[in-house]
Amino acid sequence: MVPPFLSASRARSGGVADLSMSAVRSRTPLLAAVFLLVAGACSTAEPPRTGRFVSSAWARPADSGATSGAYLTIVNADSSSVELVGASSPVALAAEVHETMTHEGMSHMMARTAVAIAPRDSVVMKPGGLHVMLMQLTRQLVVGDTIAMTLRFSAGDTVVVNVPVREL
Amino acid sequence: MPPVSFVLPDSTAYALGPAPGRPLVVFFGYTHCPDVCPTTLADWKRVKAQLGRDAERVRFVFVTVDPERDTPEVARRYARQYDSTFVGLSGDAPTTARIMEAYGIAAAREDGTAASGYLVSHSSQVFLVNGDGNLVALYPFGTRWEALAADLARLL
Numbered sequence: 001m002v003p004p005f006l007s008a009s010r011a012r013s014g015g016v017a018d019l020s021m022s023a024v025r026s027r028t029p030l031l032a033a034v035f036l037l038v039a040g041a042c043s044t045a046e047p048p049r050t051g052r053f054v055s056s057a058w059a060r061p062a063d064s065g066a067t068s069g070a071y072l073t074i075v076n077a078d079s080s081s082v083e084l085v086g087a088s089s090p091v092a093l094a095a096e097v098h099e100t101m102t103h104e105g106m107s108h109m110m111a112r113t114a115v116a117i118a119p120r121d122s123v124v125m126k127p128g129g130l131h132v133m134l135m136q137l138t139r140q141l142v143v144g145d146t147i148a149m150t151l152r153f154s155a156g157d158t159v160v161v162n163v164p165v166r167e168l
Numbered sequence: 169m170p171p172v173s174f175v176l177p178d179s180t181a182y183a184l185g186p187a188p189g190r191p192l193v194v195f196f197g198y199t200h201c202p203d204v205c206p207t208t209l210a211d212w213k214r215v216k217a218q219l220g221r222d223a224e225r226v227r228f229v230f231v232t233v234d235p236e237r238d239t240p241e242v243a244r245r246y247a248r249q250y251d252s253t254f255v256g257l258s259g260d261a262p263t264t265a266r267i268m269e270a271y272g273i274a275a276a277r278e279d280g281t282a283a284s285g286y287l288v289s290h291s292s293q294v295f296l297v298n299g300d301g302n303l304v305a306l307y308p309f310g311t312r313w314e315a316l317a318a319d320l321a322r323l324l
Contacts, residue, residue: 094283108289
């Protein structure tokens with residue numbers, strides 16, 4: 001099921017999520033307001049037709065020079081599958097998509113160079129699973145900050161997301 | 169659990185051993201870890217909030233299994249990011265080996281990329297040790313934080 005990502009992403013992130021899609025930009029403010037109300041009532045907003053949509057993004061606080069992890073949900077609204085093939089952020093010298101695996105008490109991480117998202121499906125990055133590893137931070141990330149992150153997809157498109165920094 | 173002594177960045181000693189009435193919560197990880205270790209420390213913060221003033225008697229301790237990159241100061245700052253009372257420890261190689269053996273911790277370097285450097289796979293349980301130094305419970309990664317909070321409440 002496609003989650004009510006359109007307005008829900010705004011509602012959950014306090015309006016900081018950069019939806020970066022023409023479908024949203026073309027909507028009137030009045031319509032956007034209606035969507036917010038709909039999200040508040042836990043209903044499903046009208047799904048957009050194409051593209052990638054990101055919601056529920058957040059990143060962990062970390063020292064300058066250290067490593068942070070970012071989590072988000074990506075919806076692929078296309079009728080064909082797509083792969084997330086890269087991520088970057090101006091606050092990190094490098095970013096990689098990793099997945100934590102825990103087996104018999106040992107946790108380890110695997111780099112994921114391509115994460116497939118089926119047609120009209122979503123991928124949820126969350127603690128203990130998929131995440132974006134933000135490495136060699138160029139500055140300290142503190143709770144309340146917002147950082148930009150670019151996600152790159154196999155279809156050649158990119159999505160820029162504003163990611164709030166928080167602890168949980 | 170056998171006591172193990174660490175040296176803090178200010179050159180004072182920190183003994184990880186029995187302390188009557190003061191349970192010990194320990195986790196082993198590394199500061200380049202973006203997921204499992206922060207998740208655990210963030211959970212501890214919730215545990216501490218849930219316990220209220222009683223939590224002042226709990227010793228929450230993060231021990232690095234990557235002392236080569238995590239200096240005592242780096243480990244200290246890492247733990248304190250979550251709560252100013254959380255203790256972050258980095259021992260020299262013999263100290264690290266000693267405490268890992270005492271707690272049955274495994275850790276192994278794995279190849280990363282040029283950017284990430286090496287990654288470290290590691291035992292990811294949280295240990296609860298009572299004030300007498302006896303192991304009370306183990307919480308595999310992924311255990312809800314409420315379980316630790318409830319067990320601590322019974323110990324305190």
